[in-house]
Amino acid sequence: xxxxxxxxxxxxxxxxxxxxxxxxxxxxxxxxxxxxxxxxxxxxxxxxxxxxxxxxxxxxxxxxxxxxxxxxxxxxxxxxxxxxxxxxxxxxxxxxxxxxxxxxxxxxxxxxxxxxxxxxxxxxxxxxxxxxxxxxxxxxxxxxxxxxxxxxxxxxxxxxxxxx
Ligand code: THU
Numbered sequence: 001x002x003x004x005x006x007x008x009x010x011x012x013x014x015x016x017x018x019x020x021x022x023x024x025x026x027x028x029x030x031x032x033x034x035x036x037x038x039x040x041x042x043x044x045x046x047x048x049x050x051x052x053x054x055x056x057x058x059x060x061x062x063x064x065x066x067x068x069x070x071x072x073x074x075x076x077x078x079x080x081x082x083x084x085x086x087x088x089x090x091x092x093x094x095x096x097x098x099x100x101x102x103x104x105x106x107x108x109x110x111x112x113x114x115x116x117x118x119x120x121x122x123x124x125x126x127x128x129x130x131x132x133x134x135x136x137x138x139x140x141x142x143x144x145x146x147x148x149x150x151x152x153x154x155x156x157x158x159x160x161x162x163x164x
């Protein structure tokens with residue numbers, strides 16, 4: 001038996017003012033897009049802004065449905081928009097934030113496993129790391145340099161990929 005360890009390093013910021021200008025703008029775009037969240041069931045708004053290496057920014061927010069599992073998280077709304085409209089785009093970074101009137105969010109909300117798996121696939125496809133920023137409005141911010149830090153054991157089976 002071998003006991004192995006995986007170490008991840010991530011950055012922690014006390015607030016948005018500590019971020020670089022680019023990251024700050026991305027967080028602000030994620031916050032602005034919260035207003036497009038369609039979340040009448042959970043009343044929990046999630047917004048994301050994804051910066052491509054071309055400089056373009058793609059937005060996404062969670063979109064719920066009365067048939068609950070038919071809804072989709074903000075991250076996947078934006079990522080699949082990129083896949084469908086800019087299939088050759090390379091993602092540089094993404095910022096994610098959340099808001100609800102039901103309670104105060106005091107720590108950054110991190111992405112669900114399903115979204116991490118989709119992020120992992122984009123990162124693998126583009127063969128370049130995606131920076132992920134979790135932005136707590138008015139609070140702490142976490143930044144990881146790669147999706148690998150968030151989901152080191154993502155599902156990968158190269159023999160299932162045809163390359164398209
Ligand atoms: N949600 C996201 O948009 N992203 C995540 O990573 C986790 C959860 C949404 C789904 C649902 O609309 C609401 O948050 C409550 O779960």
